[in-house]
Amino acid sequence: MNSRNIVIITGSSRGLGKSLALSFAKSITNPLDLVLVGRSTNDLAATKNLIIENRNNLETTCKIIEADLSDLSSLPQTSELIFAQNPQHNYSNAYFLNNAGSLGRLSHIGSSDDLIDFTSAINFNITSSCYLTSEFVRRLSGLHNIEKAVVVNISSLCAIKPFPSWGIYCAGKAAREMYHQVLAQENSKNHKLRVLNYSPGPLDTEMQRQIREGENVDKEIQAIYRDMYMNNVLVDPQVSADKCLALLLSDSYESGAHIDYYNVKADGSLDL
Numbered sequence: 001m002n003s004r005n006i007v008i009i010t011g012s013s014r015g016l017g018k019s020l021a022l023s024f025a026k027s028i029t030n031p032l033d034l035v036l037v038g039r040s041t042n043d044l045a046a047t048k049n050l051i052i053e054n055r056n057n058l059e060t061t062c063k064i065i066e067a068d069l070s071d072l073s074s075l076p077q078t079s080e081l082i083f084a085q086n087p088q089h090n091y092s093n094a095y096f097l098n099n100a101g102s103l104g105r106l107s108h109i110g111s112s113d114d115l116i117d118f119t120s121a122i123n124f125n126i127t128s129s130c131y132l133t134s135e136f137v138r139r140l141s142g143l144h145n146i147e148k149a150v151v152v153n154i155s156s157l158c159a160i161k162p163f164p165s166w167g168i169y170c171a172g173k174a175a176r177e178m179y180h181q182v183l184a185q186e187n188s189k190n191h192k193l194r195v196l197n198y199s200p201g202p203l204d205t206e207m208q209r210q211i212r213e214g215e216n217v218d219k220e221i222q223a224i225y226r227d228m229y230m231n232n233v234l235v236d237p238q239v240s241a242d243k244c245l246a247l248l249l250s251d252s253y254e255s256g257a258h259i260d261y262y263n264v265k266a267d268g269s270l271d272l
């Protein structure tokens with residue numbers, strides 16, 4: 001019997017998350033259960049249609065979970081829906097792509113004192129993200145037939161480098177990355193659990209539009225990203241997603257490592 005894979009992707013209604021869903025749909029020929037999470041039902045349904053079209057007749061299920069991951073009061077119920085499994089399906093590989101993220105307020109530190117901006121960004125980008133990784137580990141990584149459970153935290157250059165006016169975003173990415181490094185360290189002798197902090201490059205997505213158009217974004221930083229957009233050098237999210245999956249399948253990374261898009265070759269090998 002073909003081994004079965006489950007792939008759970010938060011923020012899969014657009015941008016990198018949607019592209020990651022397509023990468024898995026195209027590359028995994030084994031039976032595949034995809035779980036797509038986001039707020040926009042229509043966009044999630046569009047991702048699902050794309051997946052089904054690209055699976056041809058390969059055995060596939062695709063579940064949509066419409067949820068606001070910044071709402072901590074409903075997070076335990078949302079987690080229940082995300083990680084509930086069909087008891088008939090004995091997974092050999094389980095992937096959790098912890099991708100959903102937001103920029104939060106972009107402005108220089110000291111220019112805004114809105115506590116709600118702080119808490120909503122932190123609830124979503126740190127608390128919810130770390131909680132869901134913990135839930136994945138608890139519920140799926142120890143399943144009887146699991147050969148490999150993989151957690152991918154979608155990180156950023158901002159996890160390791162300060163960017164003026166992106167304080168909350170950088171802090172969130174740094175916290176999230178450290179949490180996933182701890183997970184890797186805790187499992188250094190458990191070769192079935194693999195952790196990757198993948199920095200996907202400057203992507204041509206909605207998030208970049210917010211940087212180009214934000215009123216309070218640091219002007220020098222904004223000029224850099226506007227130039228990249230004008231010169232067409234932002235990274236296509238599909239190219240980045242394909243590289244991320246190639247890297248996962250090649251298994252060429254150290255668990256817990258921060259790996260940047262620009263250091264991954266198309267075949268998934270590293271160019272450090």
Ligand SMILES: NC(=O)c1ccc[n+]([C@@H]2O[C@H](COP(=O)([O-])OP(=O)(O)OC[C@H]3O[C@@H](n4cnc5c(N)ncnc54)[C@H](OP(=O)(O)O)[C@@H]3O)[C@@H](O)[C@H]2O)c1
Binds near residue numbers: 038124
């Ligand atoms: N774009 C870049 O240049 C760049 C660079 C480095 C790292 N990254 C990281 O890459 C990841 C994806 O970014 P992207 O560029 O693809 O961003 P994007 O186009 O803005 O997409 C963000 C995704 O997250 C979902 N999302 C946002 N708020 C949510 C909430 N409260 N609850 C549930 N889902 C929510 C959105 O879906 P709904 O709106 O339907 O909820 C969407 O699917 C993020 O972690 C980001 O930090 C991006």
